[in-house]
Amino acid sequence: MNLHTPSNTARVPAKAARHTIGRAATLTGVSAKMIRHYETIGLIPRTNRTPGNYRTYKDSDLHTLRFIQRARTLGFSMAQIRVLLSLWRNRSRPSAQVRKLAIDHVMELKAKIDAMQAMVRTLETLVQHCHGDTRPECPILEDLAGEPDKVTSRQKASR
Amino acid sequence: MNLHTPSNTARVPAKAARHTIGRAATLTGVSAKMIRHYETIGLIPRTNRTPGNYRTYKDSDLHTLRFIQRARTLGFSMAQIRVLLSLWRNRSRPSAQVRKLAIDHVMELKAKIDAMQAMVRTLETLVQHCHGDTRPECPILEDLAGEPDKVTSRQKASR
DNA sequence: CTTGACCTTCCCACCATGTCAGGGTTCATG
DNA sequence: CATGAACCCTGACATGGTGGGAAGGTCAAG
Numbered sequence: 206m207n208l209h210t211p212s213n214t215a216r217v218p219a220k221a222a223r224h225t226i227g228r229a230a231t232l233t234g235v236s237a238k239m240i241r242h243y244e245t246i247g248l249i250p251r252t253n254r255t256p257g258n259y260r261t262y263k264d265s266d267l268h269t270l271r272f273i274q275r276a277r278t279l280g281f282s283m284a285q286i287r288v289l290l291s292l293w294r295n296r297s298r299p300s301a302q303v304r305k306l307a308i309d310h311v312m313e314l315k316a317k318i319d320a321m322q323a324m325v326r327t328l329e330t331l332v333q334h335c336h337g338d339t340r341p342e343c344p345i346l347e348d349l350a351g352e353p354d355k356v357t358s359r360q361k362a363s364r
Numbered sequence: 365m366n367l368h369t370p371s372n373t374a375r376v377p378a379k380a381a382r383h384t385i386g387r388a389a390t391l392t393g394v395s396a397k398m399i400r401h402y403e404t405i406g407l408i409p410r411t412n413r414t415p416g417n418y419r420t421y422k423d424s425d426l427h428t429l430r431f432i433q434r435a436r437t438l439g440f441s442m443a444q445i446r447v448l449l450s451l452w453r454n455r456s457r458p459s460a461q462v463r464k465l466a467i468d469h470v471m472e473l474k475a476k477i478d479a480m481q482a483m484v485r486t487l488e489t490l491v492q493h494c495h496g497d498t499r500p501e502c503p504i505l506e507d508l509a510g511e512p513d514k515v516t517s518r519q520k521a522s523r
Numbered sequence: 524c525t526t527g528a529c530c531t532t533c534c535c536a537c538c539a540t541g542t543c544a545g546g547g548t549t550c551a552t553g
Numbered sequence: 554c555a556t557g558a559a560c561c562c563t564g565a566c567a568t569g570g571t572g573g574g575a576a577g578g579t580c581a582a583g
Contacts, residue, residue, distance in 0.1 A: 225549095227560065237561085238541070257548045259561055268509070275508045280483045283538075293505050303504050304496035311487050314480050321473050324439045328470050337463035345462050346452050349434045350427070386529065396530090397572070416579045418530055442569070 222264060223253075229262040233270040240270065248273070248287060281310055381423060382412075388421040392429040399429065407432070407446060440469055 230237040243249045244260075249269055252260045262270075272293065276286045285306060292298040292306075334344040389396040402408045403419075408428055411419045421429075431452065435445045444465060451457040451465075493503040 225561070236540080239539080241563090242539080255548085255561095257561080259548070271510050272508050275510060277539090278483075279487060279508075280480065289505070289508065292502075293509065296500060298500050298502070299498040300494050300500060300502035300504075301496045301498065303502045304491055304494045307487050307491050307494070307504050311484055311491065314484050314487075318477055318480050318484070321439065321477050324437075325470055325473050325477070328438060328466050328473075332463055332466050332470065335459050335463045335466070337460045339458045339460065341455060341457050341459060343451075343457070343459035343462045345459075345466050346448070346457075349431050349438075349448065350452065351430055351434060384530070395571080398570080400532095401570080414530095414579090416530080418579075436570090 223261040224263075224267070226260050226262065229267055229270060233267050234274050235270045243270075243273065246283070248283065248290070279310075280314060285310060382420040383422075383426070385419050385421070388426055388429060392426050393433050394429045402429075402432065405442070407442065407449070438469075439473060444469060 224232065226237045226240055229235075229240060235243075240249075241260075244251055249266070252262055252266060254260055269290070272290065273286055276289055281289065288306060289303070292303050328345075331345045331348055336342070383391065385396045385399055388394075388399060394402075399408075400419075403410055408425070411421055411425060413419055428449070431449065432445055435448055440448065447465060448462070451462050487504075490504045490507055495501070
């Protein structure tokens with residue numbers, strides 16, 4: 206380990222620690238595959254390489270990777286993260302821009318949540334009315350088949 | 365229109381109505397593109413063709429397509445729909461099977477909803493604490509950057 | 524016969540991630 | 554110094570569900 210740092214540990218300020226992609230992956234929670242991918246799509250800059258063509262990452266690179274990982278955890282898309290990164294790096298960004306981006310994302314999330322909740326409501330109604338035994342009658346299939354439909358009336362109301 | 369049916373309308377029982385893929389698409393809400401796709405992946409059988417190699421759809425085919433469309437609306441995956449279709453066609457299915465499939469799907473949906481709601485909670489907290497003006501200070505970016513983090517404490521609790 | 528609307532097949536793109544193959548590098552140990 | 558394990562490199566292909574487009578065939582109406 207410590208690929209190219211002098212084995213000298215006490216004298217050097219340890220700032221220049223460099224890591225291979227595998228170490229960067231375990232240290233940041235971003236898989237090596239994804240790190241390479243982010244590089245090819247230009248989300249992160251190309252890093253230095255060793256003479257043997259291995260990518261090397263310094264601590265500030267890890268910081269960026271953790272930023273990306275955290276943003277993914279919050280559900281931001283790559284496109285949004287690209288913007289977030291540039292705002293992060295821009296010391297004079299207006300926080301309103303960041304805030305707007307986050308609010309837009311929250312609205313997207315809420316829209317998706319609403320859509321899925323509507324599905325859940327319909328499905329739960331159907332499930333409630335299905336015997337769930339060995340008999341073939343099944344309101345779920347009847348609903349999907351668009352049959353006269355005594356049960357849900359396709360839940361046009363109550364949305 | 366009515367590509368190959370005799371223009372005779374009164375005598376023929378009108379059962380044998382056949383439609384081109386475009387008509388099938390507008391009548392079912394499934395795009396022509398998707399109808400072809402469903403055929404190639406074996407979700408629906410290959411239909412008859414006209415002498416000019418056009419696909420033709422009869423009313424029962426439209427019924428199947430509407431079934432698929434409705435199932436997509438409810439968020440079922442292609443794999444699940446494949447099963448649902450076979451259960452639908454099997455007159456002696458036990459309704460328990462259908463019910464279980466629906467319940468599993470509901471659980472998947474709820475898990476996704478929960479995950480997204482967690483994102484929303486975190487983001488809304490961050491948004492609340494962001495001034496959103498011309499100043500660069502921004503708790504959102506600070507959180508993403510993993511800074512000491514006075515605001516959310518990454519919301520470890522309250523899950 | 525021409526025109527325009529429709530159809531055919533085939534290929535590419537998205538998004539984020541994983542997997543696999545075939546080969547090269549690094550480094551500790553023998 | 555040589556070897557082997559662990560790691561890295563690139564590149565290709567898959568996922569799921571959908572859209573887009575190119576290049577060409579078919580149909581019906583004018």
